[in-house]
Amino acid sequence: MTELTLVEAVTRALAWEMNADPAVIVLGEDVGLNGGVFRATAGLQERFGTQRVIDTPLAETLIAGMSVGMAAEHLKPVAEIQFMGFIYPTIDHILSHAGRLRTRTRGRLTCPMVLRAAFGGGIHAPEHHSESTEALFAHIPGIRVVIPSSPARAYGLLLAAIRDPDPVVFLEPKRLYRMLKQPVADDGEALPLDVCFVLREGTDLTLVSWGAMIVETLAAADRLAAEGISAEVIDVATIAPLDIDSILESVARTGRCVIVHEAARNNGVGAEIAAELADKGLLSLLAPVARVTGYDTIMPLYQLENDYLPDTARIVAAARQTLEVT
Amino acid sequence: MTPSDHDTTRPAAARAVASFEICHTQYLDAEGAVLHPLPAFAREPKSLIPLYRRMVLARVFDAKCISLQRTGQLGTYSSGLGQEATMATIGHTMQPEDVLLPSYRETAAQLARGVRMTEILLYWGGDERGSNFAVPTRDFPVCVPVATHALHAVGVAYAMQYRAEPRVAVCVHGDGATSKGDFYEAMNIAGVRQLPVVFVVSNNQWAISTPRRAQSAAATLAQKAIAAGIDGEQVDGNDAIAMRDCMERALTKARTGGGPHLIEALTYRLGDHTTVDDAKRYRDEGEVEAAWQREPVRRLRQFLAREAGWTDDDEARLQTECAAQVEQAVAEYRAVPPQPPEAMFDYLFATLPIRLRAQREEVLQRGRHHD
Ligand SMILES: Cc1ncc(C[n+]2csc(CCOP(=O)(O)OP(=O)(O)O)c2C)c(N)n1
Ligand SMILES: [Mg+2]
Numbered sequence: 197m198t199e200l201t202l203v204e205a206v207t208r209a210l211a212w213e214m215n216a217d218p219a220v221i222v223l224g225e226d227v228g229l230n231g232g233v234f235r236a237t238a239g240l241q242e243r244f245g246t247q248r249v250i251d252t253p254l255a256e257t258l259i260a261g262m263s264v265g266m267a268a269e270h271l272k273p274v275a276e277i278q279f280m281g282f283i284y285p286t287i288d289h290i291l292s293h294a295g296r297l298r299t300r301t302r303g304r305l306t307c308p309m310v311l312r313a314a315f316g317g318g319i320h321a322p323e324h325h326s327e328s329t330e331a332l333f334a335h336i337p338g339i340r341v342v343i344p345s346s347p348a349r350a351y352g353l354l355l356a357a358i359r360d361p362d363p364v365v366f367l368e369p370k371r372l373y374r375m376l377k378q379p380v381a382d383d384g385e386a387l388p389l390d391v392c393f394v395l396r397e398g399t400d401l402t403l404v405s406w407g408a409m410i411v412e413t414l415a416a417a418d419r420l421a422a423e424g425i426s427a428e429v430i431d432v433a434t435i436a437p438l439d440i441d442s443i444l445e446s447v448a449r450t451g452r453c454v455i456v457h458e459a460a461r462n463n464g465v466g467a468e469i470a471a472e473l474a475d476k477g478l479l480s481l482l483a484p485v486a487r488v489t490g491y492d493t494i495m496p497l498y499q500l501e502n503d504y505l506p507d508t509a510r511i512v513a514a515a516r517q518t519l520e521v522t
Numbered sequence: 523m524t525p526s527d528h529d530t531t532r533p534a535a536a537r538a539v540a541s542f543e544i545c546h547t548q549y550l551d552a553e554g555a556v557l558h559p560l561p562a563f564a565r566e567p568k569s570l571i572p573l574y575r576r577m578v579l580a581r582v583f584d585a586k587c588i589s590l591q592r593t594g595q596l597g598t599y600s601s602g603l604g605q606e607a608t609m610a611t612i613g614h615t616m617q618p619e620d621v622l623l624p625s626y627r628e629t630a631a632q633l634a635r636g637v638r639m640t641e642i643l644l645y646w647g648g649d650e651r652g653s654n655f656a657v658p659t660r661d662f663p664v665c666v667p668v669a670t671h672a673l674h675a676v677g678v679a680y681a682m683q684y685r686a687e688p689r690v691a692v693c694v695h696g697d698g699a700t701s702k703g704d705f706y707e708a709m710n711i712a713g714v715r716q717l718p719v720v721f722v723v724s725n726n727q728w729a730i731s732t733p734r735r736a737q738s739a740a741a742t743l744a745q746k747a748i749a750a751g752i753d754g755e756q757v758d759g760n761d762a763i764a765m766r767d768c769m770e771r772a773l774t775k776a777r778t779g780g781g782p783h784l785i786e787a788l789t790y791r792l793g794d795h796t797t798v799d800d801a802k803r804y805r806d807e808g809e810v811e812a813a814w815q816r817e818p819v820r821r822l823r824q825f826l827a828r829e830a831g832w833t834d835d836d837e838a839r840l841q842t843e844c845a846a847q848v849e850q851a852v853a854e855y856r857a858v859p860p861q862p863p864e865a866m867f868d869y870l871f872a873t874l875p876i877r878l879r880a881q882r883e884e885v886l887q888r889g890r891h892h893d
Pocket of ligand 1: 256667696697699
């Protein structure tokens, strides 16, 4: 097994599937010779040619809309949006078309496309380059929203996303792109969509998170362990549709839950999880569900970025508060 | 099959109902020699010295920004190296009451508008206060989502037209930006409503790694204006005299009710896309070397040396002055006290909604984050 960074794992998954399936087409701005602004598509054009790795003109509406057409016509487009800050014009196509095509045609036309984008803060990027707006997509019927939190999950989940017969928005936490390496088999094995991953088992409380915040959440679990507190850590991975059963099962054992996300709190995915816990898990809860999130402000420019992003201390504090309720 | 294999003979019943041509303007050759009779303003060559000063200041400042980024004192920065004539001329020719809507590579235009270097440093240094310009008060901040500001420009121009003010909105963006719908949509209504707006496409031949030919099969980007029913022309954007000539004509036309205009300024991005890009991966070094032969600052200097008696001493003095001005701005930038973290709440709404007060209080209590 090779040690890969998250971004290298993305490249390997793309290469594997392009090799296995000639219907897979990669498209986006600067994805060819340049290999993408984060190098996620490095070497693919050289290997698979300019027909299968398309440098598009600078137009996100085009990238998403053209992908819908390709997908309806049995290609498997994997489109890259350089930064989530530039993804918003694609919503027209994701919401009005990709998510609806199967339903509208009663299955006659489908939309097996993947829209990849780098997202999230923590790398001191310029304005509009650091937001986490996954909740906008999680609200759209008919699409999946998948977020990996490690190289191995990036590899396995991206393969699953490409093979899935329906549209997937695949959001890559760019703070993790090169943060750590992990052995990845590169054997073409996909991981399942629509399920959470339990990253650490515990008995006293459940920490639920996804994406880059998994790093701080695992660190918080370590700190709590040093105080004799056993935290279970769940990586939601597919944030829509949500695998609430796994979270309910965990909270049924621990009775306490802290949800951690980088995105703003208001109407975030954490709110959906908390509502489901209130709905289906109320009787097993020993304390109110806590959320540690970004604030309901504009993501600040980088001088205040770390004041905005949840950190380990905030997670530990919320966990302690939750445990104080008896 | 190539296009020529197709039968393109025009049927007898067809007649031409529209035709167009795109003009290109250039006065100075690459060495600053005069190719054509100069426009009126340039007949007194000394009158170009103030513009030249702006171009040199922009270049000195640009180099400083790159070195500040390299030493961790500035975030990602997009250099305007090689585009000084285009950019400085835009700011130089606009009236104070006009509105500039820049992208992220238009620092030289912003400086010529009166934006302070300290403000520009704050912005690229990750501090929102950098977009709170003391002057010019109505200019837009840097636009990062490419071409979205073309639509804002027509909104601004509409307001000017609505109030019958002799003002002009000037929208500046790159060649890549012309591929976005926003750009077409903006030009389209500008034509329909004859809005006082000037679009400047700073065609530096590259959009990150994507060359101009991969953006569009059109022979010029200026001709994109034709489909919107507005005038489009091409200019040598490295020729400050040609650029100034075109800008002044377009501004006067827009200001006096003559409607919108598109200028495609041909220039070249001599540097990397930004400080986190490495153009060697996708761009031929030979092309860059050739472009250096056409660069705008040397070209105008040679013109001034020949026609306006600009001496090596004048040049040395200017360089020293610019360096001192830049150092002064950097010192001011370094001395700006950091914003308190709760500032992230303080400009979100005119008054902070009750619902957000607890979050603000939490941030206030926590104090500044220590990494
Ligand atoms: C809508 C949008 N998509 C992608 C990006 C990322 N990006 C930043 S600059 C750039 C290239 C722009 O090229 P061009 O319009 O020619 O301007 P230049 O950078 O050359 O001045 C891209 C793709 C962006 N900022 N906005
Ligand atoms: Mg360009």
